Amino acid sequence: MLEVRNLSVRYGAYTALHSINLQVNPGEIVVLLGANGAGKSSLFRTLSGLQRPSQGEAVYDGQVLTLGRPERCVNLGVSQCPEGRLLFAQLSVEKNLRLGGYTHRRDAAGNQAELERVYQLFPVLAEKRADPAGSLSGGQQQMVAIGRALMARPKLLLLDEPSLGLAPLVVDQVFAAVQRVNEAGVSVLLAEQNAFAALGIAHRAYVLEGGKVTIEGSRDELLHDDRVRSAYLGV
Numbered sequence: 001m002l003e004v005r006n007l008s009v010r011y012g013a014y015t016a017l018h019s020i021n022l023q024v025n026p027g028e029i030v031v032l033l034g035a036n037g038a039g040k041s042s043l044f045r046t047l048s049g050l051q052r053p054s055q056g057e058a059v060y061d062g063q064v065l066t067l068g069r070p071e072r073c074v075n076l077g078v079s080q081c082p083e084g085r086l087l088f089a090q091l092s093v094e095k096n097l098r099l100g101g102y103t104h105r106r107d108a109a110g111n112q113a114e115l116e117r118v119y120q121l122f123p124v125l126a127e128k129r130a131d132p133a134g135s136l137s138g139g140q141q142q143m144v145a146i147g148r149a150l151m152a153r154p155k156l157l158l159l160d161e162p163s164l165g166l167a168p169l170v171v172d173q174v175f176a177a178v179q180r181v182n183e184a185g186v187s188v189l190l191a192e193q194n195a196f197a198a199l200g201i202a203h204r205a206y207v208l209e210g211g212k213v214t215i216e217g218s219r220d221e222l223l224h225d226d227r228v229r230s231a232y233l234g235v
């Protein structure tokens with residue numbers, strides 16, 4: 001479904017990603033583990049068309065994603081939920097969600113149906129639909145950010161560090177929702193530092209260190225890998 005081939009990203013003289021290769025197959029949740037600065041957001045921005053690679057490409061469903069055209073990526077079915085959520089704090093929850101459906105703006109009925117699906121996934125957002133997004137708790141804001149990405153009706157969701165700054169109980173709720181989204185047919189590429197929570201819902205995972213993929217395997221392989229256990233699971 002998604003094939004990243006020899007992808008490198010440079011910022012001036014600095015190379016943030018060194019010839020990355022990875023795949024996401026239909027129906028999978030694939031986790032990308034990595035510490036701060038490992039290059040997770042650089043990869044996501046590149047897959048979303050916000051950043052041009054210096055080398056290599058990413059192909060999704062036979063189409064090249066890495067042309068620096070974000071609107072093309074969204075139209076192809078790839079939608080990003082960015083690190084830090086990046087909501088419009090003054091706008092209501094519902095307006096934030098509807099902005100995610102912009103590419104389907106001529107399909108008002110479809111957007112309404114999608115909005116109802118988001119409210120079913122996160123019932124608390126239905127209660128707070130008229131409130132400014134900035135007035136919500138961190139976990140609820142993360143739900144809005146995921147919901148906004150879903151409004152674009154993606155087949156592949158790029159989810160960048162959704163657990164950042166959230167209490168453990170809230171992380172569990174958010175990850176349970178991600179699992180339900182996946183069961184409804186959306187593939188997920190999930191960048192995380194919270195390895196324990198992320199591997200709990202993953203089918204496969206990659207470890208990114210210093211802009212390079214250093215470990216890859218199934219969820220069980222990573223859970224039993226001594227390097228992952230000591231560096232990311234604290235055991």
Ligand code: ATP
Pocket residue numbers: 011014016034035036037038039040041042043083161
């Ligand atoms: P974090 O979780 O802290 O965001 P990350 O794994 O997402 O980490 P990136 O944000 O992709 O990592 O950053 C990878 C490296 O590239 C870091 O060393 C960062 O300082 C550098 N970097 C990121 N964006 C830029 C930029 N626009 N210009 C220069 N360097 C950058």
